[in-house]
Amino acid sequence: MTTRPRSKRGGALDQLAAEGVGLWLDDYHRGWLTDGSLESLVADGLVGGVVSRPAAVAHAMSGTTAYRDQLNRLSNAAASAEERVYALIAEDARAACTALEPVFRATEGMHGWVSLAIAPRLAADAKAIVDHSRQLAAMVDRPNVLIRIPVVGRGLAAAGDLLAHRVSVHVTSVFSVQRYAHAVDTYFRGLERATADGHAASAVTSLVSLDIDHLNARVDALLDGSADPCAAALRGQAGVATARLVYRRYEESLGCSRWRSLVAGGARPQRLLWTSENARESSRTALDRVEQLIAWMTLHALPRAALEALDHSEGFHGDTLSGEHGSACRVMDALGRAGIVVDSLARDLEAAAVERERAAWDELLTVVQAS
Secondary structure, eight states: OOOOOOOSSOTHHHHHHHTTOEEEEEEEOTHHHHTSHHHHHHHTTSOSEEEEOHHHHHHHHHHOSTTHHHHHHHHHTTOOHHHHHHHHHHHHHHHHHHHHHHHHHHTTTSSOEEEEEOOGGGTTOHHHHHHHHHHHHHHHOOTTEEEEEESTTTHHHHHHHHHHTTOOEEEEEEOSHHHHHHHHHHHHHHHHHHHHTTOOGGGOOEEEEEOHHHHHHHHHHHHHTOOOTTTGGGTTOHHHHHHHHHHHHHHHHTTSHHHHHHHHTTOOOOEEEEOOOOTTOOHHHHHHHHHHOOOTTEEEEEOHHHHHHHHTOOOOOSOSSTTOHHHHHHHHHHHHHTTOOHHHHHHHHHHHHHHHHHHHHHHHHHHHHHO
């Protein structure tokens, strides 16, 4: 069995490692490479993966000179703004993949991955998603790169095609158990297609990320307007309840005959990544989320400040998701009595998540055009 490397620091970090929880850097950009920060975080065993977000890249381009030389070269080549964006994030990902390669090798591909996005405007066109994703993966040309695909529109269909073509995917914008189940089925079908074509199941992997903070915010807003006398007591519970039900579904997926056949061929489990798309989230809020969502083989993506705060945290109290199916169902039942069905909110939350991604991508395009 391979788990993430033990942290050299101790305390809360060792407690998370003992629970099988991995940590990722969520605001990765080239500045973390040029100043040696990423290398240090990896060497210390604190970070086992990174997420490259357009908003973080745009911020770094405006505040540092890390991208200046490449931007000048791309400008001289008369590349379009989107072509320049892809070239920039591919270079970032290639360097991060190299920095994380020792982790990737030591854990036999369970850790050491780098996730990067494609243009959100492609969400409704499966062929375009597949074409852009394959081109971007080829530009990075590393075995430990994941292409981030939103669950909306034709995202899941494209994810299945990519997995069949041996491109690893990170499925995002999932807010319900039902949509998570669809992502699991997509992973299984993608692996089955790949192995049917003679490819090793170990050649690809997948993540699914859930943002419980935006789910809580939407549900809490509805509870604030509810006449149900129990509404106030339910505030802040929808996200954790959903996470517990999703984790139960994850455990069930690893016990089915379909998965047993795939894992016999070397398939890796589809990992759950807990994250937040709230750019202004405080470190305290991020650490509270970590404490609420602890379970074996899961991942947390945290910004640099939260990782540093975690390094000085007193610690946690162990697994908070396993065996909590009953309590989660009671929360969902109570929400239903208050007129709130989480699954029915998921599509609106998915669409809002893609709009946030679109806004961040457009901001990055604007910064690149002005550089």
